[in-house]
Amino acid sequence: MSQGGLLVVRGLSVAFKTQKGTVQAIDGIDLDLNENETLAIVGESGCGKSVLGHAIMRLLDDIAVVRGSVLFRDKEVYEMETTALLNLRGGLISLVPQSPSSSFNPVIKIGKQIEELIEKAGKEKGIGARKRAVEYLSMAGFSQPEQIYESYPHRLSGGMCERALIAMALSVEPELVIADEPTKGLDALSRKNILGMLHKLAKDASMIMITHDLKAAETCGRIAVMYSGEIVEEGPTGIVLNNPRHVYTKGLIDAQPSRGMKPIKGRHNLFSHNALGCRFKERCDAASSECSNHPLLNIVEDCRKVRCCHA
Amino acid sequence: MKKPGSRTAYILGKLARYCIAISLILTINFFLPRMMPGDPVINLLGEDARNANHFDKNVIAELHKYYGLDKPLHIQYINYLFSIKDNNLGYSIHKKLSVAELIGESFYWTLALLLPSTILGALMALIFGSISGFRQGQLGDISLSIIFVLIFTCPCFLFAILTISIFGFRLGWFPLSGFSSGPSSGLNPLFDIIWHLTLPVIVLSLANAAYIFFIVRNMIAQTMSEYFIFVAKSKGISERAIIFNHVLRNVMPPFISIIALELGFMVSGALIVEIVFSLNGMGTLIYDAMITRDFPVIQGVFLIVTIFVLAANFFADLLYGIADPRIGDAASSINM
Amino acid sequence: MLELVEISKEFRTGFLGKNVKQAVLDATLCVDRGEIVGLIGESGCGKSTLGRIAVKLLMPSSGRIILDGVDVTDMPEKRFREFRRQVQIIFQHPETALDPQYTLLESILESFNKIGIPESEQKDMLLDISEEVNLPLDIIDRHPNQVSGGEIQRAVLTRVFAFEPKYLILDEPTSMLDVSVQAHILQLLKKKAKQDNVGMLFISHDLEVIRAMCDRVAVMKEGRILEEGDTSKMFLSPKSGYMKQLLVNSD
């Protein structure tokens, strides 16, 4: 059965076995992404948002136990042959990795690393690949792309590495970009530049932006809020942020400095991922006896889903 | 953009260290016979001098004069430096030959042992270390690690003695000693030498591979856990390409300099292996000299060996400076 | 009043200090008790260097540090130690903020011992402060790598509050934390400033945090302080072009 979407995730769960016991990093995620759609996945550290991004590309270690299905263009990612998988990664799906300064191999020139990806994806060869790499570097806002092409990663600042990474990820014209915390650790000035540039370069592709920054999430069309390995609220960004239905989403919005820095009570820990019932109930003021049943991600309005029995 | 540092500064800094090291060695070599307990003449000429002269005071005084020991120390030092420059390392009364000649003969034999063992040892360490590093925790890694730990714990000379007694004595596959069976045996001389060198080279290269094996294994494992390897995976690059283009490329520069640093150990090992296998290299030379207290020879060998090791290290540093782009840049970034 | 008067700082690196890097140039700034002063600028503008100079972790190349009317700039370290209690600093990265060898409790006790609080009173003091900073006591015997960043920053606050500092330098204390945790800690700091009359220098690149926290703001670029003024004024009608640019970009 064809669902039509670019990416269809059904019941995706990832568990890590640690010495202290199993941690359910993500649990039963359902996600749909259409072509040319941008989706922000928002959540705080430890909610499993990065794991989700890696799980979509089948990039998790052997210690992770993955269940569920990821369909990319109706093909099951977890049943692919090695060659098909290698074509998928860095061909159809590109990852903009998390920490810019340690993402490049320190002994290889930036340009060569971009070229490596372009040649691997079969877009161009030789001189053509070089041209393309330089072209994308200049599109990423470098005024002297040739110079960046020839430099080694340690000579670039964090923000410059981030831009080079984005240029690299998009140089193969992927159908889906997964940007993992593209604004982490950047100051206000660069943040806006980076986001603008990312959207500009990815205008022909779909994008999943994983972030903890609601400001960055605002630039995406749709938003999914994650808590303890689950999606707790999903919908069009404007509507969700203006009228949040889940208590946690509300809390996140109100905790922003511009909205009065109201803290959410209690604290989150990794092992509440395994808790029974609503995982947020300990921290929720509206919690009642109903909340000891695990709530489902219900559709509340058109194209909006909330995982809360009070919503 | 951070400023690129200068590679020349790096090389000059290194060069300064080598100059200091060489002058240190020369100084040690100069002062030891003069400062150590005992008559400096004896220390300079070896115990044979004492026997030959029967403690004749006049002769000793003459020798003092002949060797310039009555002059002030700094003049002696300058004379000493000039004599080194002229390739004059002293005279062995015991062997009735100049030390430079003695060393000149044996140096090539030591090289004949050292070079193949270094290359072989480095290759073994690189190959097995990589296998072990990539498959960390798996059966292959564990068995390789156990084998190399055992070799590591075994002193070089014992390892040599054991191989000789098993493969030479009991099985008789290889000759017991020497570099060749002599011209009369009718064997092809090159083949003969190779046949004689097989055991010593295997012993030496294994012993040294054991040192480097663990370093390589862990460099590989560490590089594999770096974030940029994960990024490379996310780019969809095949495992083979990741190993060769990313991991090994990062491991090579430190590997080169480790090989060079290990050369000091290699030389020590070679000296000992030579003694056990009775090969006429510098090891046997120094061993014989030690037994007969032939100090000039000991000193000469020490000087030559050290300079050889220093030269090799300098070469490796140059290579490293070319291979690793980060060289020289470290100092220019300030932590704000 | 903690005054930094015409502070300059240059770093010399390379052979014989050939490469000179001017980190701070003629920066003048003062923090009064009970007020929170913000210091904004992009990364590498020298704001962290200025913060470190204020607690004399770095010596300024020129300029004076005046603490409640006493010039402490050239005061020898031994005599300065009594002033150390009065000015404290909190850093950005929680993961290295505490010694990984010791538990949170041990690190906190280290500061108690420094002040010379007798052992019999340490427990009460710990209970007091940990309630104030909302540090959960059940994690206090863990090592820093076993707790979250927010919890470490709370432990750091406990450590620092024990000194009853008059001035506090905050070097991006929450930029590595999640929003909800950040909100907790910022509220806490704000309350502390007003309640105990602590003067704070809040260094950050996040305009919103500065806007929400500070009474006064200074903008720094390439080692110079470009502009300084009341928060509301600065955010509504900035004079310097740089501040305008920052404001436009932050929306």
Place this chain on the structure above:
Amino acid sequence: MQRAASICEVLKNMEIIERKWFRSLNIGRFTEQIPFSPIKTIGISILIALVFIAIAAPYIAPHDPEKTGIPYQSPSTDHFLGTNDLGQDIFSELLYASRTSLVVGFLAAIISIVIGVSVGLMAGYYRGWVGELLMGMTDVFLLIPGLPLMIILAAYLSPSMWNIIPVIGLLWWCSTARVVHSRVLQVREMQFIESTRALGYSDSYILHKHVLANTKEVIYAKFSLAVASAMLAEASLSFLGLGDPLNISWGEMIHFAFTRGGFANDMWWWYLPPGLMICITVLAFVLITMESRKESRLVELI
């Protein structure tokens, strides 16, 4: 209501604190660290056994190792490992030799560690020209091949254990200094060093309590490896005939076996047991380090 609940919780937690309180003030913390892995336990057991043999040698040894008798005997019930060229009992000699080998190994390692750690700490903590100078010196020493230098020093000095120990110790510190230095540089970058200084603690306190504490794992591991290396170096020197003739070590036993016909006559019971003892001892020290040096840190260690 909420106030009461919080007090309740505080009381519950008091107990935990009280317990930890004791621990933090006692040295008990040391023992509660990571339990020993099996590999480490094997290493430590071997070591304890060896130390026991060394101490109790006079009581276990069946013969006086100095007493001469019929030379070149094969192993028998009276002489487990036969006799040497002077008719001395090899088994007893083997037991006594453990003393020399262990003492030389330990003392030389202590010397090298003390020098190496001080140089490394100093160079790492006081950067600038002090550090440059110290590390430059270390690099210079690291370049000089160890064994030839040891040979030449030992050749001039009279062959005595007390000369060999400082010679080995003085030549082994450079790699320790290197490792400690790089670790200290790492620790220095961490912010808690600065915050401790901001609390008003002096440099010497920070060096001792924080920098050293964060370097100790590396130092332990390096010490263990240094003992192993020192023993191997001693064995090599002794094998070359530079050992102490009054205090026979394992290396020296092999030397005598090699020079006095043990090897030529294929008397494996003469040269093999001391060799095995060296292997086992070195192995014990290597096994001890196996765990405490974490995987990522191995690179710097060997």
